[in-house]
Amino acid sequence: MLDQKFIRENPTSVEQKLSSRGKAYNISHIHKLTLKKKEIDIEISILQSESKKLSKLIGQEISKSQNNNNPELNNLKKKGNKYRFKISEFEEKKRILDKQIHDEICNLPNFPSKDAPFGKDESNNVQIKTWGEPLITENVKSHLEIGESLNLFDSEKSAKISKSRFITLIGNGARLERALINFMLDMHTKNGYIELMPPALVNSDSLKGSGQLPKFSNESFKCANDDLWLSPTAEVPLTAFHKNEIVDPKHLPIKYVAYSPCFRREAGSYGKDTKGLIRLHQFNKVELYWFCDPSQSLEAHKKITSDAESILKKLNLPYRLVDICTGDLGFSSSRTFDIEVWLPSSKCYREISSCSNCLDFQARRSSIRTKIDKKNTYLHTLNGSGLAIGRTMAAILENGQQADGSVKLPDALVPYFGSNFLKTT
RNA sequence: GGAGAGGUGGCCGAGUGGUUGAAGGCGCAGCACUGGAAAUGCUGUAUAGGGGCAACUUUAUCGAGGGUUCGAAUCCCUCUCUCUCCGCCA
Known part of the structure; x- marks a missing residue:
């Protein structure tokens, strides 16, 4: 398996190296997917960070006030619920992307060594x-x-x-x-x-x-x-x-x-x-x-x-x-x-x-x-x-x-x- | 095939809903002590992704995948692997 990060950062080099096997490889599709995945990763980690902070806050509030049914708390919980919903949406997308990328990369052969004689068959x-x-x-x-x-x-x-x-x-x-x-x-x-x-x-x-x-x-x-x-x-x-x-x-x-x-x-x-x-x-x-x-x-x-x-x-x-x-x-x-x-x-x-x-x-x-x-x-x-x-x-x-x-x-x-x-x- | 138990960091092992990436120990690394070592003491010690020149920071990960919840190592479901006992068997 080739390194996903390398594919994301060096798509032309990947194509060149693979194509020395005698058949043209076009990896622009995989490349786009890896870029997309990175965007989603960033999006998810921002949301998770927010949601995590909120949960900590709720925990603190609950331990402070005996009454864990006050309206303020319920508001915070509702807010948290929204995060959860958003995150799960993005995670679904990420799951699909991950699988696509993995499947495609698994079908790519190794890079030939530059020492191997160049040839078709x-x-x-x-x-x-x-x-x-x-x-x-x-x-x-x-x-x-x-x-x-x-x-x-x-x-x-x-x-x-x-x-x-x-x-x-x-x-x-x-x-x-x-x-x-x-x-x-x-x-x-x-x-x-x-x-x-x-x-x-x-x-x-x-x-x-x-x-x-x-x-x-x-x-x-x-x-x-x-x-x-x-x-x-x-x-x-x-x-x-x-x-x-x-x-x-x-x-x-x-x-x-x-x-x-x-x-x-x-x-x-x-x-x-x-x-x-x-x-x-x-x-x-x-x-x-x-x-x-x-x-x-x-x-x-x-x-x-x-x-x-x-x-x-x-x-x-x-x-x-x-x-x-x-x-x-x-x-x-x-x-x-x-x-x-x-x-x-x-x-x-x-x-x-x-x-x-x-x-x-x-x-x-x-x-x-x-x-x-x-x-x-x-x-x-x-x-x-x-x-x-x-x-x-x-x-x-x-x-x-x-x-x-x-x-x-x-x-x-x-x-x-x-x-x-x-x-x- | 039947019944049961269990999978937590390099290893062992605690942890049954709250700020826990996770006590404690072993191992490993550094420092101190020593003539040197052992013993001892102190400090540090997971992986992957993102951001940053860097110091650093952020997210995820407690067999895998789903679910409940504001919040899961901890509760529920499915799968998987390991172990023990019984059966069968070279």
Whole structure:
């Protein structure tokens, strides 16, 4: 959420900043509402002040004179009644205005960072670096083919259970998923992250807090009888973990790592990646999350990104780092680095982690603050996948495939998986 | 699901219609005492909005929202969350 006062005082600057996302934003309507609200606020506080003085006077009069039914007193009470009536009129107007302003501001995305490359869509994203040697050979198999031939998972049976875009992992597939989760959690906790295992169901307020609502209600699954949704990413419960808190500055930065299942409706992606592990309604993810002092968030952004990269390095998976352009940024993010892993079967890099600096955008929506120089100040929040498990498995299968149909697994997984290869059983 | 209790400042906790933003304590900060510290004493210590260069001033806020009243932390209604007991349950 953007700062209401900033919108009121700098409407043109707001429009400029937002419009760098590639679409023109006109906020003159919100701007007018905020001015109107200020007028009403002033009006109300004058009336309240008068009415308060009068009430004190009446109180004093009553305690002075025993007779609390004298005509003078009744006159004063009548006067007070008029104030009450006027005030409630203005308050009604204010209520309506507040709601309008809040609703509109909640639909505005974060300001892109001035450091983010300017651009319209993903074609303007900028590659920062690559790591590892992409495997380019003829006759590579897709992770889907490998998975089916090694009996690691089954999509068709999963469609019977649920529908398409769900997966059941089988035998070594399930074991590998589990190994990857444990491997990643161990890596990150050794690196100073506190592990959390949050609820998978989250309320609407939490989704608003991290920016998924009100605008993107279409992208999450909602429970019919409760105000609960299936969490699309651990970013949601992790943000909400400190909702409405004033965090002690000596605890900063707070760094969490959380494993969670993630649920997404994937509306509008019909026909894309319909098979395999790449795009599912339910997938597992290990998420990194920081709450930090505003002055530290640029550094923190680099760190969270390199923490996510370290997993790919350990797994020896070739990847590249991409600086997301202004037009392709997520709603809550001011700057995002995507990490994309090499998938030999499609001869391209695919997103496996997205590391974002949301500045105070989520903290303001969720009211998460700290004391800095005696002033309550919104924290900065950062999130990054560390990593998406299903896509990691896909990358391991494709990059480790051998001519004989087996898969060589990264050595780092041996303590977790028990061996360094997958064969037909 | 049934019954009951309760949500007050960073924390604990008093307060059942009147000048209460709210006693007291803890915590925290400053000062005094000390060689230094502890202990002690004194002073200060909520958030948000408005006005002012500032000192300051003003309004709101006692889970949320309505209502009664000249006046509500206190009375009424609705919602919500937490806790305890019973039932059910991995």
